[in-house]
Amino acid sequence: MPSFPPVIFLLLVFIPSVLSAPVTSLTNDYYQETCPDFSKIVREVVTTTQGPQGRTAAGILRLFFHDCFLEGCDASVLIAKDALNKSERDDEINHSLTEETFEIVTRIKTALEKSCPGVVSCADILAQSTHEAVTMIGGPSYEVKLGRKDGCESKARKVGENLPLPNHTVHEMMSLFQKKGFTLKEMVALSGAHTIGIAHCKDFICRVTGPRPDLDIDAEYAEVLKSQCKDYTVVNETRGSFFDPVTPDKFDNMYYKNLENGRGLLASDNILFKDNSTRPFVELYANNQTVFFEDFARAMEKLGMVGVKVDKNGDVRLRCDNLNKPKEAILRV
Ligand code: HEM
Numbered sequence: 001m002p003s004f005p006p007v008i009f010l011l012l013v014f015i016p017s018v019l020s021a022p023v024t025s026l027t028n029d030y031y032q033e034t035c036p037d038f039s040k041i042v043r044e045v046v047t048t049t050q051g052p053q054g055r056t057a058a059g060i061l062r063l064f065f066h067d068c069f070l071e072g073c074d075a076s077v078l079i080a081k082d083a084l085n086k087s088e089r090d091d092e093i094n095h096s097l098t099e100e101t102f103e104i105v106t107r108i109k110t111a112l113e114k115s116c117p118g119v120v121s122c123a124d125i126l127a128q129s130t131h132e133a134v135t136m137i138g139g140p141s142y143e144v145k146l147g148r149k150d151g152c153e154s155k156a157r158k159v160g161e162n163l164p165l166p167n168h169t170v171h172e173m174m175s176l177f178q179k180k181g182f183t184l185k186e187m188v189a190l191s192g193a194h195t196i197g198i199a200h201c202k203d204f205i206c207r208v209t210g211p212r213p214d215l216d217i218d219a220e221y222a223e224v225l226k227s228q229c230k231d232y233t234v235v236n237e238t239r240g241s242f243f244d245p246v247t248p249d250k251f252d253n254m255y256y257k258n259l260e261n262g263r264g265l266l267a268s269d270n271i272l273f274k275d276n277s278t279r280p281f282v283e284l285y286a287n288n289q290t291v292f293f294e295d296f297a298r299a300m301e302k303l304g305m306v307g308v309k310v311d312k313n314g315d316v317r318l319r320c321d322n323l324n325k326p327k328e329a330i331l332r333v
Pocket residue numbers: 055057058059061062065096097098164165166167168173190191193194196197198199200201203266268
C-alpha cells in the first residue's frame with residue numbers, strides 16, 4: 001500500500017505553501033460601485049438553471065476546478081479554439097465538461113454586460129457562480145473575493161500536466177495539488193466535491209470488468225456499475241454513474257461514507273481511503289460533516305486564489321469564450 005514517509009507526510013499536511021499567498025487586491029465588495037447587482041444577477045441565473053440532481057452545480061464546480069488548476073483562476077478554460085490555437089477545452093479531459101455549463105456562464109455574462117458593460121471578468125463570474133451552485137444544493141458558504149482579471153492564453157497542450165486523472169496514485173495527485181499550494185488534507189477535502197455529479201463509464205469501467213477487476217470495490221456496488229455501463233462502448237460514451245448514488249442531489253459528506261464502504265466510483269476516489277496517508281482525513285470527514293464543510297469552505301477560498309491575475313496582468317473579456325480584439329484590450333488598460 002503506497003504511503004508517504006512520516007516527515008514528508010507532516011510537511012504536506014501542515015506547512016501552508018507560499019504558492020497560495022493571498023492576493024490582497026481582491027476584495028469582497030469589488031463591484032459595489034461599478035456593478036452593484038453582480039451577485040444578485042449571478043444567483044438569479046444559476047438558480048433558474050439548476051438542473052436535476054445537482055447536475056448544474058456539479059458542472060460549474062468542476063469547470064471552476066479545471067480553470068483554476070490551469071493558468072490560475074482566469075477563465076482560460078472558457079476560451080473556444082480557433083484556427084490557430086487548440087484551447088484547454090479541446091483537451092480530451094475537458095471534453096466531458098458539459099455544454100450546458102458553458103451556456104450558463106454565457107447567460108450570466110450577457111446579463112452582466114447589459115447591466116454593467118465591460119466591468120465584470122469571466123474569472124469572477126466563475127468564482128461567484130461556483131459559490132452559488134455549491135450553496136444552493138446544501139454545501140457550505142465561504143468567502144468569495146473579487147477583482148480577478150481574465151487570462152489571455154488557453155493552450156490544450158498544458159492541460160494534461162496539470163489535472164489529476166482517475167488512475168492517479170495519491171502521490172501523483174498530491175504532486176499536482178502541492179504545486180498549487182494545497183496540503184494533503186486540503187486535497188482530500190476538495191475531493192469531497194465528488195459528492196455530486198457523475199463520471200462516465202470510461203473512467204471506471206475497467207474496475208468492474210476486464211481481466212483484473214478491482215477487489216476493493218463492494219460486490220453489490222460493482223454489479224450496479226456493470227449494469228449501468230452495459231450499453232457502454234467506446235463509440236457510445238454517454239453512459240455514466242453518480243459519484244454518490246445515495247444522495248446525488250445533495251452536497252454532503254456521503255462521498256466519504258461511500259469510500260469507507262467500498263463505494264468510491266473512481267480508482268482515484270477509492271485510493272483516498274486505501275492509502276494510509278489520506279485515510280485519517282476520509283474517516284474524519286465521514287464522521288463529521290461540520291468539519292468537512294469547514295475544511296471544504298477554506299479550501300475553496302484557497303482554490304479561488306490560485307494563480308489569480310489582477311490589474312494589468314489580465315483583461316476583462318467582453319465574451320467569455322473569446323479573447324478581446326487588440327483594440328478592445330487597449331481600451332480597457
Ligand atoms: C483529486 C483528484 C481528482 C480527480 C482524479 C478527478 C477526476 C474526475 C473525473 C474523471 C470525473 C468524471 C468526468 C466525466 O466522466 O464526466 C470528475 C468529475 C467531477 N469532478 Fe473531479 N477529480 C478530482 C478532483 C476534483 C476536485 C478538486 C473538484 C472540485 C473542487 C472536482 C469536481 C468534480 C465534479 C463536481 C465532478 C462531476 C462533474 C459533472 O457531473 O458534470 N474534482 N472528476
